[in-house]
Amino acid sequence: RNRKERGKKQRECSNVKISVVKTTTPRVKPDQNNLGFGRFFTDHMFIMDYAEDLGWHDARIIPYGPFPMDPACAVMHYGQAVFEGMKAYRSPEGKILLFRPEQNMARLNRSNQRMSIPQFDEDFALQAITQLVALDRDWIPEAPGTALYLRPFVFATDSVLGVRASSTYRFMVILSPVGPYYQEGLNPVSIWVEPHYIRAVRGGTGYAKAAGNYAGSLLAQKNAQAKGYSQVLWLDGLERKYVEEVGAMNVFFNIGGVLITPDLGDSILPGITRDSVLTLLRSWDIPTEERDLEVAEIFRAHAEGRLVEAFGCGTAAVISPIGRLGWKDQAIEIGGGKIGAISQRLYDTVTGIQTGRLEDPFGWVLELDN
Numbered sequence: 001r002n003r004k005e006r007g008k009k010q011r012e013c014s015n016v017k018i019s020v021v022k023t024t025t026p027r028v029k030p031d032q033n034n035l036g037f038g039r040f041f042t043d044h045m046f047i048m049d050y051a052e053d054l055g056w057h058d059a060r061i062i063p064y065g066p067f068p069m070d071p072a073c074a075v076m077h078y079g080q081a082v083f084e085g086m087k088a089y090r091s092p093e094g095k096i097l098l099f100r101p102e103q104n105m106a107r108l109n110r111s112n113q114r115m116s117i118p119q120f121d122e123d124f125a126l127q128a129i130t131q132l133v134a135l136d137r138d139w140i141p142e143a144p145g146t147a148l149y150l151r152p153f154v155f156a157t158d159s160v161l162g163v164r165a166s167s168t169y170r171f172m173v174i175l176s177p178v179g180p181y182y183q184e185g186l187n188p189v190s191i192w193v194e195p196h197y198i199r200a201v202r203g204g205t206g207y208a209k210a211a212g213n214y215a216g217s218l219l220a221q222k223n224a225q226a227k228g229y230s231q232v233l234w235l236d237g238l239e240r241k242y243v244e245e246v247g248a249m250n251v252f253f254n255i256g257g258v259l260i261t262p263d264l265g266d267s268i269l270p271g272i273t274r275d276s277v278l279t280l281l282r283s284w285d286i287p288t289e290e291r292d293l294e295v296a297e298i299f300r301a302h303a304e305g306r307l308v309e310a311f312g313c314g315t316a317a318v319i320s321p322i323g324r325l326g327w328k329d330q331a332i333e334i335g336g337g338k339i340g341a342i343s344q345r346l347y348d349t350v351t352g353i354q355t356g357r358l359e360d361p362f363g364w365v366l367e368l369d370n
């Protein structure tokens with residue numbers, strides 16, 4: 001192997017030691033039964049910085065809080081930023097569990113690659129995350145449906161105006177105790193098929209968890225809410241004909257007993273929940289298809305009485321049943337406004353494995369040893 005190849009494979013991390021400064025003013029913990037989503041943060045956060053000459057360096061855990069930023073900071077002008085979302089759970093035996101966290105680290109590096117942000121050492125970052133979670137372990141809520149949400153993110157920090165990749169970056173992890181994503185719980189939500197705006201397009205940044213993707217989605221989301229829908233169903237950017245995702249979730253339709261989800265191109269975020277759902281369905285011998293799916297096919301299946309259930313899936317809500325779908329001047333009800341049998345089974349199984357209440361046949365759960 002030549003040097004160039006080696007350099008590409010190698011992930012930069014010049015300082016593997018993490019310094020820890022503990023808070024002297026612990027925060028008051030919120031009411032576990034009224035957490036909402038992403039509103040409360042724990043006592044500590046993880047930071048490491050990148051510079052071209054130092055690589056990733058100065059890894060540290062410090063008290064949670066604001067930090068100064070230069071008004072010229074690149075991320076605030078050109079949006080060079082990516083993030084992840086994952087959860088830590090407490091098992092009935094009091095163990096701390098993470099769900100497929102190495103997948104989140106790998107995806108964060110793929111997002112970095114797309115946004116011209118340097119690669120980081122995935123094992124080291126995961127080690128830092130487990131150390132942070134262990135330090136703030138008393139913040140992991142225990143009420144049913146709750147978890148500790150972990151938010152790793154990376155952003156550009158050069159204080160220079162000019163459209164180019166930054167030469168310095170910051171990697172951070174913050175933690176938030178969360179309740180169920182939807183106030184309504186597992187009740188089906190209504191979804192608006194967005195006919196005009198698109199989330200992502202071939203050759204774009206849709207497969208990356210890039211901050212700007214979400215900024216661009218807000219207007220359609222707001223318009224859908226004004227119409228009485230809770231989320232939008234995104235269509236493909238070329239023909240606005242094929243289903244892509246629902247809000248910030250992947251999407252499945254049960255048509256005549258076959259669970260259909262759009263196949264991954266570069267405009268769809270490769271969800272870890274999506275992958276887990278497909279693995280479970282296959283293990284249950286339920287037929288699945290990853291393929292192009294036209295909205296028209298869904299409405300046709302409904303008219304023929306073959307549309308059995310539909311749901312979105314992602315870390316935040318796990319499984320979110322779709323009870324109503326509005327498209328142009330039509331609206332259809334799915335599953336009589338109730339959660340479908342397969343949706344319920346998937347929710348129970350995924351959350352059961354995540355929280356250590358069910359066996360983990362696929363080796364998905366990482367148990368922290370402290």
Ligand SMILES: *Cc1c(COP(=O)(O)O)cnc(C)c1O
Pocket residue numbers: 085209245247248249250269270271272273274313314315316
């Ligand atoms: C995060 C995300 C998902 C779900 O991914 P998970 O790994 O299952 O949490 C799906 N779509 C979009 C656009 C997302 O940002």
